Amino acid sequence: MINDKKVLFSGMQATGNLTLGNYLGALKNWVNICDEYECFYSVVDLHSITVRQDPAELRKRARQLLTLYIAAGLDPKKNCIYYQSHVSGHAELAWILNCFTYMGELNRMTQFKDKSAKHADNINAGLFTYPVLMAADILLYQADVVPVGKDQLQHLELTRDLAQRFNGVYGDVFTVPEPYLGKVGAKIMSLQEPTKKMSKSDENSNASVYLMDDTDTIMRKFKRAVTDSEGCVRYSEEQPGIRNLIDIYSACTGKTPQDIEKEFEGRGYGDFKMAVGESVVAVLKPLQERFEELSKDKAYIDEVIKENGEKANYYATKTLRKVQKKVGFPERIR
Ligand code: TYM
Numbered sequence: 001m002i003n004d005k006k007v008l009f010s011g012m013q014a015t016g017n018l019t020l021g022n023y024l025g026a027l028k029n030w031v032n033i034c035d036e037y038e039c040f041y042s043v044v045d046l047h048s049i050t051v052r053q054d055p056a057e058l059r060k061r062a063r064q065l066l067t068l069y070i071a072a073g074l075d076p077k078k079n080c081i082y083y084q085s086h087v088s089g090h091a092e093l094a095w096i097l098n099c100f101t102y103m104g105e106l107n108r109m110t111q112f113k114d115k116s117a118k119h120a121d122n123i124n125a126g127l128f129t130y131p132v133l134m135a136a137d138i139l140l141y142q143a144d145v146v147p148v149g150k151d152q153l154q155h156l157e158l159t160r161d162l163a164q165r166f167n168g169v170y171g172d173v174f175t176v177p178e179p180y181l182g183k184v185g186a187k188i189m190s191l192q193e194p195t196k197k198m199s200k201s202d203e204n205s206n207a208s209v210y211l212m213d214d215t216d217t218i219m220r221k222f223k224r225a226v227t228d229s230e231g232c233v234r235y236s237e238e239q240p241g242i243r244n245l246i247d248i249y250s251a252c253t254g255k256t257p258q259d260i261e262k263e264f265e266g267r268g269y270g271d272f273k274m275a276v277g278e279s280v281v282a283v284l285k286p287l288q289e290r291f292e293e294l295s296k297d298k299a300y301i302d303e304v305i306k307e308n309g310e311k312a313n314y315y316a317t318k319t320l321r322k323v324q325k326k327v328g329f330p331e332r333i334r
Contacts, residue, residue, distance in 0.1 A: 016200030025149030
């Protein structure tokens with residue numbers, strides 16, 4: 001608890017262009033629930049270098065992502081929005097937790113398997129221990145709740161196991177976090193292959209809607225979205241393309257899938273796709289405008305980075321010192 005509130009932690013990688021999946025699966029929920037919690041939202045740049053990055057590009061994207069958090073509606077006076085690399089406690093706790101994690105556990109991680117298949121020429125140890133760093137992120141702030149999309153649930157399960165394992169040896173050191181999934185949008189699928197997750201790294205740019213896409217591009221991508229030959233807007237497992245579009249429309253408008261089925265009863269896919277595209281534009285346009293405006297205010301963003309980095313460091317160090325003492329590191333002489 002911080003200031004009598006439960007603690008929330010989440011983060012995003014500053015690699016590639018953020019997609020509608022990142023927004024509907026994570027960022028949008030962050031904004032919806034942030035008032036109930038003491039929140040930490042990190043731009044997780046340490047995670048990004050498990051895959052080769054261009055340094056200037058990474059720096060630029062990290063700043064854009066931090067600005068986007070604010071543009072989406074997270075007030076940096078109330079929410080701690082910061083760069084992971086500015087808080088050394090993440091890496092320090094990750095090392096300690098590495099020593100409590102079994103190779104077998106990491107071998108089972110599906111994201112590791114996927115990423116090592118994709119980057120076969122660079123299967124580095126960081127990629128392998130990535131979930132431990134993620135556990136450190138969360139446990140460092142004693143987070144009660146972690147809002148994420150479905151693809152992160154396996155990592156969160158490992159985080160819970162590590163917290164319980166550590167607590168089992170040393171007493172109640174870590175809060176055991178719970179995942180938080182939004183009711184809709186927890187897994188947005190590709191517009192071209194709707195049985196696959198919408199992803200930043202998809203080679204087909206029509207498969208993903210990017211947060212910075214302009215109106216024409218968004219509408220075009222929805223027009224081209226892959227559907228089926230049923231000709232009926234129905235929320236069913238057998239129609240993954242339509243189901244995904246219903247999820248997107250539902251997340252953007254707040255309407256339930258049942259309402260949406262009724263709204264489009266007897267109408268063609270063309271109409272439906274247009275409506276989905278328009279609902280996405282209505283959500284992204286204000287976000288893009290606010291982002292452009294904020295990006296111009298260098299001094300303001302710099303201040304957020306500095307103040308929130310210090311705040312994050314304060315809470316991170318508190319947990320880290322406790323953990324260091326528990327495992328037997330010598331006390332600091334002041
Ligand atoms: P990342 O950067 O891949 O994704 C950020 C968030 O977006 C969600 N997401 C999706 N949700 C729905 N549909 C999709 N198609 C979709 N694609 C992505 C992800 O689930 C995530 O919530 N390892 C994490 C970052 C991280 C983190 C953490 C998250 C590092 N430390 C601690 C929570 C807590 C990642 O790579 O997310």
